[in-house]
Amino acid sequence: MSILVVGSVAFDSVETPFGKAEEVLGGSATYFSTSASYFTDVKLVAVVGTDFPDIHIEGLKSRGIDVSGLKKVPGKTFRWRGRYDYDLNQAHTLETHLNVFSSFNPEIPESYRESPFVFLANIDPELQIKVLEQVKGAKFVACDTMNFWIEGKPDALRKLLKKVDLFVINEGEAREFSGTASLVKAARKILNNGPKTLIIKRGEYGALMFNHGSVFSAPAYPLEDIFDPTGAGDSFAGGLMGYLANTGDLSEANLRRAIIFGSVMASFNVEAFSLERLNSLCLNDIKMRYSEFKRLTHFEDI
Numbered sequence: 001m002s003i004l005v006v007g008s009v010a011f012d013s014v015e016t017p018f019g020k021a022e023e024v025l026g027g028s029a030t031y032f033s034t035s036a037s038y039f040t041d042v043k044l045v046a047v048v049g050t051d052f053p054d055i056h057i058e059g060l061k062s063r064g065i066d067v068s069g070l071k072k073v074p075g076k077t078f079r080w081r082g083r084y085d086y087d088l089n090q091a092h093t094l095e096t097h098l099n100v101f102s103s104f105n106p107e108i109p110e111s112y113r114e115s116p117f118v119f120l121a122n123i124d125p126e127l128q129i130k131v132l133e134q135v136k137g138a139k140f141v142a143c144d145t146m147n148f149w150i151e152g153k154p155d156a157l158r159k160l161l162k163k164v165d166l167f168v169i170n171e172g173e174a175r176e177f178s179g180t181a182s183l184v185k186a187a188r189k190i191l192n193n194g195p196k197t198l199i200i201k202r203g204e205y206g207a208l209m210f211n212h213g214s215v216f217s218a219p220a221y222p223l224e225d226i227f228d229p230t231g232a233g234d235s236f237a238g239g240l241m242g243y244l245a246n247t248g249d250l251s252e253a254n255l256r257r258a259i260i261f262g263s264v265m266a267s268f269n270v271e272a273f274s275l276e277r278l279n280s281l282c283l284n285d286i287k288m289r290y291s292e293f294k295r296l297t298h299f300e301d302i
Ligand code: AMP
Pocket: 008, 010, 011, 012, 026, 027, 028, 031, 079, 080, 096, 122, 123, 124, 146, 148, 149, 229, 230, 231, 232, 233, 234, 235
C-alpha cells in the first residue's frame, strides 16, 4: 500500500564534532520518503524554491518516489542550520528560514488523496491539519513535530493530535509538550490528547512505544561511528511506516517489527552526512541489520 508524506524538503547546514556540511539536501519529507521507498510506494507533497536543483528531484524519482506533489515556486527553499555537541541526541537549532514554506498551502493531488497510509512529517501543524482535510478514508495516519511548533503553535498541535492514529516525538519534546519529566506520565498525558499510539524516540537509547496499555522498548543499534544524527527521526519514521504499509498489518506484533525496521533505517542514516548512506543501501543490508537487532535483544527465560 502506498504512503502519502507531507513535510519539508530543505537545505541543511550541519555541524557535528566529526565534521561539517553546508547547504546539503535535507528536510523531514526527504529523509522520510527516501527511507520508506525501500519498503513501498511513496507520494511526496512539499514545496521548494527556484534555487532547488533538478538533480535532487531526479534523485528522489530514481528511488521510485512520486514527486508530482513537489511544487517549485518563486523564492528560496526552506533552510535549517543546526549543531550537535558530543550529546548527539540533542540538536541545537541555530537558524530556521521557512522561506517558501511560510506561504505554502499544501494541495494534495487527486491521485494522492486515497493513500491508505499518511505521514505528516515535521511542518507547521496548521498545514498538517489542512492535509488531513483533503485525504479521504486513510487507514492509518501518523505525525511528527518538533519544539519549534510545540512552542509556536501548541493549540494547532493539540487539534491535530485528535485526528491521528500514531504520534512520533522525541524524548525531550515529549517532556516539553506534557510538562512532565517521567516518560510514562508524559505518554499518558499525550495519549489523552487523542492518538491511539505514541512512539517516543530516544536517540542512541532507542524508542518506546505506548500502545493500548502496553509498552514496548526497542534499543538503538550500537554503532561504532556516528557522523550526523540529522534525519534520524525521519528515517526512523520512514522505515516504520514503510514496513506497516508494505504489510498492511497494524497488529501490536507488527508495530513492534516496524519499530525495529525504523531503528534499522535510522542507524544507517547516521553513518554519513545528508542522505549519503540512506541512498546507498540494498535490501540485504536492511535484512541483515534487522537480524542483528534480533540477536541484540534476545535473552533466555529463566
Ligand atoms: P530529524 O529527523 O528530527 O533529525 O529532522 C531533521 C530535518 O528536519 C532536517 O533535515 C531539517 O531540514 C528539518 N527541519 C528542521 N526544523 C524544521 C521545521 N521547523 N519544520 C520542518 N522541518 C524542519
